[in-house]
Amino acid sequence: MTLSLREARVRYGPLEALHGVTLAAPGPGLTVLLGRNGSGRTTALRALAGTVAPTAGSVVWDGMDVTRVPAYERARRGLCLIPDRRAVFGSLTVRENLDLTSPAHGPALDAYPRLERLLDRRAGTLSGGEQRMLALSRALLGHPRAVLVDEAAQGMSPAVAARTYELLAGLDACVVLAEQRLPPVLRDRPALVYELRRGSVVFAGEAAEWARSRAGRATGRPG
Known part of the structure; x- marks a missing residue:
């Protein structure tokens, strides 16, 4: 299974955020979209999820053109988007948030034991890192076919962040991180790894290759 953008362009009013971006995220597997704020990485994620519509190009999932398929229908087919903000229902408790996905909370609490003592807290009162744990836990419970996450470890301690990336890398799904x-x-x-800059892809390759390339740029030598 592969989730891909093909020559995708996205506009916000008069501004074009993606300039003919092509990328492919295989699954099961992990794909990372890198870039600074304004690079287009979040827009690419939203285009894959269907929360923004390309003005040109296409979105293809598992060999099918889903460019005009709405986001809720992609969700029904197993695509889970975790945005960088408002990823949980703040007025509901942690328990109620988890219940929306599954009444069996075991896998979520195994992944993030801290949530167990927060089950009766309203999600909106949690710290930023705790809200990320909750949002990711809901994704783990749903057994999605594709998981798209914007800033997965935002607000987490280094140890919990490392655990989070290990969990995401181990999912039997197409996982795309911005x-x-x-x-x-x-x-x-x-x-x-796809590195985006000003709405265009400037690097595409394996993570190890990207790391070597970056080290080469830092020393002034080819990667």
């Missing part, structure tokens, strides 16, 4: 930097724990894993 990150500003490549997490250290993923540099030695078989992951694809």
Whole structure:
């Protein structure tokens, strides 16, 4: 299974955020979209999920053109988007948030034991890192075919962040992460990396290759 953009362009009013971006995220497997704020990585993630519509090009999932398939229908087919903000229902408790996906909370609490003592807290009162744990836990419970995550470890401690990336890398799904930097724990894993800059892809290759390329740029030598 592969989730891909093909020559995708996305506009926000008069501004074009993606300039004919082509990328392919195989599954099961891990793909990372790298770039600074304004690079287009979040827009690419949203185009894959269907929350923004390309003005040109296409979105293809498992060999089918889903460009005009709405986001809720992609969700029904097994695509889970975890945005960088408002990823949980703040007025509901942690328990109620998890119940929306599955009444069996075991896998979520195994992944993030801290959530067990927060089950009766309203999600909106949690810290940013705790809300990320909750949002990711819901994805783990849903057994999705594709998981798209914007800033997966935002607000987490280094240890919990490392655990999070290990969990995502181990999913039997197509996993696409949008990150500003490549997490250290993923540099030695078989992951694809696409680096975006100003709405265009400037690098495509394996994570280890990207790390060598970056080291070469830092020293002034070819990667």
